[in-house]
Amino acid sequence: MRSHAGTPPSRRRFLTLSAGGAVAGAAALSGCAMQVSSAVSGPGETVTLMVKPDDISPELVKQAQKDIGVKIVTVRYDLTKLIGMMTNGNPPDLVRGVGATDAPYFAARDVMQELDPYFAGSSVLDLDDLDPVNDLWRYDGRTQGKGPRYGMAKDFSQDSMYWYNTALFDTAGIDHPPETEPVTYGEWLASAKRLTRRSNGQTTVFGGSYNGVQTPNLLASLTVAAGGNLFSDDFSRVDFTTPEARKALGWYIDYCRARVGPSIIQPDPNTWDGPTYQASRMAMSGNGYWLGGLINTDKKLAQVSRLAPAPVFEGGRRISSCQAGTGLWMPKKARNKDAAWRVFEWFFGEAPAKARASSGWGIPTLKSLRPLMPAQETYQKRALEVQNAELEHFSVIAFTPYATSDSLFALFNQTAPAAMQGDMSVDTLAGRLNSVMNEQLKRGKEQVG
Template identity: 40%
Template sequence: MNAQTRISRRIIIRSLAIAAALPLVAGCTVGSPGSSSGGNSGEATITLMAGAQDLSDKQIAEFEAANPGIKINLIVTDPTRLNTMLAAGSPPDIVAGGALGSANFNARGLATDLTPFLEKSQVLKEDDLQPVNDGFRWDGSHSGKGPLYGIVKDWSQDASLWYNTALFDKASVPYLSETEPTSYDELLQIAKKLTVADGGTTASYGLGLEWAWTLYGPMSAMVLQQGGNLYNDDLSKIDFTTDQARRAFQWYVDFANAGVGPTSLNPLPDASDFSTFAAGRMAITQDGYWFGGNFATPEALKTVRMAPAPVMGETRANPTYSGQGWWIPEQAKNKDAAWKLMEYYMAGAPAQARASSGWGLPALKSLMAKLPQELPYQKAAYNVAQNELQYAVPLPDSPYITIDLLNTTIDKYLQKAIKNEMSVRDACAALTDELNQALAHGKEQIG
């Protein structure tokens, strides 16, 4: 299972829970954004490639009832199928994907500039977009500025921590601060105290890192926290041989060797921390605000709290590792209809439901007030999340490589270092060489 598929798995799990648990607001009619180069938005079938339950059956029916003549055909996220469809010139009308990683699609000219639609929209407004949406901007050489090529559906500052106070009490470990960050070195020591072994197995993990989902995101953040950067200025070269990058890489090796949490060499069966954490077999998990949406049901674990992102260095940074959203391919046939669905999903009933459930921070400023604060853990998590917003920073996004390739290559050399097949220094050097070869190839292809 590759990294993009694993991230999609998380989205599917979250969307399933939202679809099953949340009521819908009926009768929401969205406005038309105006003309496009696509087909007739009044008589169209929108092909949406997204998570299996990004749109529930009820939401699809609601949208189709409010927009006669438009039908939705949902196909489950499949990177291989998407590439085939793009190459054939018959892509989906909407594709789900991360803002982080969109530079590659944008540099290849695969996405539609949404600025003309946004300018005419009566539903989505430029000044209502949270800064996280800037990850979908592309000025021809860098992401973060220029025209908008996608819209985030919801997001989280993914370096945040969630922990189970019952396991802290059992191990006589003090709770984490709600305002002051723990250093990564301290976090590893805490995780060792919280890890419970039972013979040759681990009865309870001290810390989960969602290793199966991303490595580039947290490592890049660790480097930023130390005042460094993995890339050069034009994002054509990467360097894991700097002191900052090697320190981040070494920490992951130390984490694995300490046996305090799952890794790719010791993975969880479902490639997700949630079930293990919810079962009381993991004390801390590094997950964003969205993770709290799991605990709003009566039967859910009640001893949960949220804490700030840990730090490696002097600079606090708590970025999003993805910023999942939707984009419209340049060769999409039904852009007008696709935009109507974008409006509905990003600002209508689905967006309001996502925000009020706590499944991520909303990508629209106007929806922030809907975040739940009824339960004690929700109020506390809301306060932590609001304080962490000042430390939200974008991660570098090179147009010459995919996030999937970054993650799999990093993991390859982490495994070699963990198994003592290579020293950390040699692994970082080899990792740098292999990624720079991929970056050079990608730059040659894009031009």
């Protein structure tokens, strides 16, 4: 295995990368088997990307070679494999990440390259052109949304917005939600109950789906919408018993108990909203603008579909967060940083970014690319007007650096079903979530040091 200047991060710092820290530590020990590229210097460099198959297609890999003369080698994203590569001083050159939750986690562990000097020298990515969603990729050592930039989102949506099928509303005799003013979460749930259709004990039409990107991200956003914060000021604890967090948790448990939409006690057989909404078996889908990329493949469905603002809590703030902001970051120990940055510029600011912007599968993260968003059809223009008005309500919802969203999600899923089924009170659930999640956060804080 090639040696590398500088000391790689210790395994100890990574033991909270997953809910099963021991697994992560064990995986790190076998990292020598994971060397995937040996970059050469000069023209024709090789850059290794750890991504998921949907992040970059084989066609784009070929296009990069043609456009910028860099060979891209991809390795499938896998957290334990990433730990192994980093602890052995052989990280990928660029890694996919979910800005909303991964950025503070990895930045706090000092394994991400600060990108401010690269942005400062770039003729492709102008800081003034960056959409505020890219602040999800900033971390000042304490709070997400401020400080150095560690990555960038490839596109985004405001994930608390929702799509609805006007034909299903008309059939149920329910007024359409307003397109510029938000409904309350209570009104949304009341409509979902009226829109749900059941036959012989089976749900034939879901009235509404509202699960966010992951439950911890959703509950953090809902708590801010209710006027509070799920995390303590130093992000080392959660508190579901505050009035605002209790309101957020109570609403989500009410949603699950009502069985108006998918949840862990009533899974969607399709595993996600897209096919169910396409089949007109879901009246409202709590997904942001990006779902329009799927909806617009069926013109008939697109004509009866509308995008609506994120709901609000009665008396709460109007906020519309991004719970994902998926993009790329550069490990501090990457070997081929200049070539990796060239790929970064190309991916986020050149041909691939323009193609993504015009696809309708997300909002571009460069403001200058917004004119490429599809607006040929009346229904596209309509959705775009709602989306553009919603942008002013965006805000970064800071997430804890002391645990992965996946690990908190697993703890939630182990603890919450009894409450969803009506066998445990929301207050009891709040106390139990505090107990199990704060134990996880405590371990994570000890390991960050």
